[in-house]
Amino acid sequence: FSFYSPVKDTVVVNDRWGSGIPCHHGGYFTCQDRYNPGKLQNRKWENAMTLDKAAWGYRRNTNLHDYVTMEELVATLAETVSCGGNILINVGPTHDGRITPIFEERLRNLGKWLKVNGEAIYGSRPWNYQNDTVTPNVWYTKNLATSTVYAVVLDWPKNDKLFLGAPTLKDSATITMLGVPGTLYFKRSSLWGITVNFPKLTPDILPCQWAWVLKMQGVTN
Ligand SMILES: *[C@@H]1O[C@H](CO)[C@@H](O)[C@H](O)[C@H]1NC(C)=O
Numbered sequence: 001f002s003f004y005s006p007v008k009d010t011v012v013v014n015d016r017w018g019s020g021i022p023c024h025h026g027g028y029f030t031c032q033d034r035y036n037p038g039k040l041q042n043r044k045w046e047n048a049m050t051l052d053k054a055a056w057g058y059r060r061n062t063n064l065h066d067y068v069t070m071e072e073l074v075a076t077l078a079e080t081v082s083c084g085g086n087i088l089i090n091v092g093p094t095h096d097g098r099i100t101p102i103f104e105e106r107l108r109n110l111g112k113w114l115k116v117n118g119e120a121i122y123g124s125r126p127w128n129y130q131n132d133t134v135t136p137n138v139w140y141t142k143n144l145a146t147s148t149v150y151a152v153v154l155d156w157p158k159n160d161k162l163f164l165g166a167p168t169l170k171d172s173a174t175i176t177m178l179g180v181p182g183t184l185y186f187k188r189s190s191l192w193g194i195t196v197n198f199p200k201l202t203p204d205i206l207p208c209q210w211a212w213v214l215k216m217q218g219v220t221n
Helices: 070-082 101-120
Strands: 045-050 085-090 138-143 148-153 161-164 169-177 186-188 194-197 212-219
Touching: 045 070, 070 085, 070 101, 070 138, 070 148, 101 148, 101 212, 169 186
Parallel strands: 045 085
Antiparallel strands: 138 148, 148 212, 161 194, 169 212, 186 194
């Protein structure tokens, strides 16, 4: 037998086609629903998740707390992409084919967030560190073509000062926040790590909600 496929270079196959297959065989791994390992994987993988935390289909009896919040959605996206995963975001249409407004709102909001921050996500690759070594809830990606490292910061730092333990920066390095004009002041610590001053932004000029992205050029590690 020959198992040559004429579409082997254009079709990608998941791991959901037989018993004992998930997480073992396939073009990419999805393992269980909402698989999100939080660390770099040896194989290409996908986080197949749903905006209704309990179901793939539409449910008439959902409660508000059954829906993934925007904070959770952006966090899940950042974590997944930083660890080299693809994300599949499912919504269940009603029996007559409608997407209910709460699903629509989540998807449109994610689109708004990506309009500002998409360059940290699309075409990105995992960096040497997936999340920061010191500050929780900071997830990194890298654009290989431009050697740019991005930090997705899920929590706005107290006093507008963020310490990052992972990146080493050149003297000539620059840091900007996506959607905000100008560069940000940063200071290297004597041993390792940097402190970045977040911009003084008021709600009317905030580029986005839910998470903010630092774009770092001149990272040497
Ligand atoms: C980074 O992520 C890992 C895996 O999810 C976690 O165990 C670790 O605590 C995180 N680091 C920080 C500083 O939060």
